[in-house]
Amino acid sequence: MDNNSTVFKRDIAEVRDVVLRRNSPIHAAGPVIEFGNWAQSDPFLGMMEDKFQAGSFDDHPHRGIETVTFVIDGTLEHYDSVSEQRGVLGPGDVQWMTAGSGVIHNEVPSEGVTAHVLQLWVNLPRDRKMTSPRYQNLKGAEMPVRQEEGAIARVFSGSSGHVVSGTKNHVPVTMVEAILEPGASIAQDLPGSYNGFIYILEGSGTFGSQGVTASQNQVLWLGAGIDGMPSEIQATAVEPLRFVLYAGEPLKEPVAARGPFVMNTEEEVNEAFREYRMGTFLKH
Numbered sequence: 001m002d003n004n005s006t007v008f009k010r011d012i013a014e015v016r017d018v019v020l021r022r023n024s025p026i027h028a029a030g031p032v033i034e035f036g037n038w039a040q041s042d043p044f045l046g047m048m049e050d051k052f053q054a055g056s057f058d059d060h061p062h063r064g065i066e067t068v069t070f071v072i073d074g075t076l077e078h079y080d081s082v083s084e085q086r087g088v089l090g091p092g093d094v095q096w097m098t099a100g101s102g103v104i105h106n107e108v109p110s111e112g113v114t115a116h117v118l119q120l121w122v123n124l125p126r127d128r129k130m131t132s133p134r135y136q137n138l139k140g141a142e143m144p145v146r147q148e149e150g151a152i153a154r155v156f157s158g159s160s161g162h163v164v165s166g167t168k169n170h171v172p173v174t175m176v177e178a179i180l181e182p183g184a185s186i187a188q189d190l191p192g193s194y195n196g197f198i199y200i201l202e203g204s205g206t207f208g209s210q211g212v213t214a215s216q217n218q219v220l221w222l223g224a225g226i227d228g229m230p231s232e233i234q235a236t237a238v239e240p241l242r243f244v245l246y247a248g249e250p251l252k253e254p255v256a257a258r259g260p261f262v263m264n265t266e267e268e269v270n271e272a273f274r275e276y277r278m279g280t281f282l283k284h
Contacts, residue, residue: 008192008231011223012208018049018199018217026053032118032199032219035257042195042250043171045121045262053114059106061281062099063272064129064262066122068175069095069107070156070244072201074115080105080135092140094156094175096167100124100131101284102272118199118244125251126264128170130284136167140177150184150237153177158247160188173248180205180237187232188245192225196233196247203241208233215239222247 020030028051035046045065050056059079069076069089076089080103088110089095097103109115124131138156146153146163153160157167158174167175174194178186180203190196197219198207204215214220225231235243256263261272275281 006230007189008226008229009209010190010225010231010233011210012212012214012220013223014221015212015214016219016221018219020049020051024056027051027056033120033197035121038255038257042252043123043173043248044195044197044246045123045255045257047118047120047199047246049116049118051114051116052109054108054111057106057108059104060260061102061104061272061276062097062260063102063281064124064268065099066124066170067095067097067099068120068122068246069097070118070120070177072116072118074113074117075110076115076117077108077110078105079108080133087137089137092154092177094138094140096136096138096157098124098131098134098170100128100133102275102281103133104282120246121262122171122173122248123251123253123255123262124170126253129263129268131170134168138167148184148186150181151186152179153186153188154179171248171251173246176245178235178241178243178245180235180241182237182239182241185234185236187234189230189232190222190225190247191249192229192231193227193249194225194231194247195250196222196245198222198233198235198243198245201242201244203237203239205235205237205239205241205243207235211236213238
């Protein structure tokens with residue numbers, strides 16, 4: 001985006017280290033975005049970073065959300081109740097799952113492999129909570145790429161500059177993976193109303209209007225934009241830098257969440273649990 005006075009330069013509101021803790025001999029995890037801060041992170045519910053092997057998770061249900069799983073390393077085999085087919089995702093690939101009215105699924109690392117992933121939960125608006133489930137397997141090598149001097153931005157959702165992703169969204173979300181050579185810069189354009197954050201996968205750089213320094217395994221929450229005014233967040237690499245940026249339009253709706261179900265009221269969550277126990281969960 002061009003540097004003119006009508007573009008609001010975002011700052012960095014918070015920088016936090018992400019620490020993985022071992023839950024079992026085959027699973028370590030840490031929160032990138034803490035669950036429960038609904039108003040602050042809206043439309044995002046939370047994000048976990050996981051390193052795990054086969055056997056860490058059983059088949060499990062979801063309703064009322066989308067999960068966005070980014071494979072950092074390893075291979076992940078996926079099974080779900082919608083397609084009843086298995087797919088494999090590798091490093092740099094993303095699965096965008098719309099649970100909607102309900103799915104039962106599992107994500108299992110290939111035999112003998114430790115998968116390293118980020119999984120973001122995106123809230124669905126009230127009128128889309130019970131939408132039909134959908135899967136979009138987004139191969140990194142097939143995603144549109146924006147190129148700048150010393151920098152590329154792979155666009156998994158939304159847009160970056162003039163490069164637009166074909167990924168379907170129920171909630172407007174921008175997801176971009178950026179890779180920068182030392183000294184290179186990139187500015188990601190965002191609507192002023194979007195909430196967003198950056199997670200650094202490799203290297204270090206400076207970010208935002210204040211030039212905040214941050215490095216691998218740190219999450220940076222973007223400062224607020226101005227609703228109705230275009231904005232951008234700038235990053236410059238100090239070392240070879242790789243990060244993912246997520247930003248989206250807040251829903252500003254009530255959140256009732258328990259376990260794998262996220263609805264607008266406690267009664268709706270209770271109904272999801274009742275249906276799951278009775279075996280009618282998928283009959284919508």
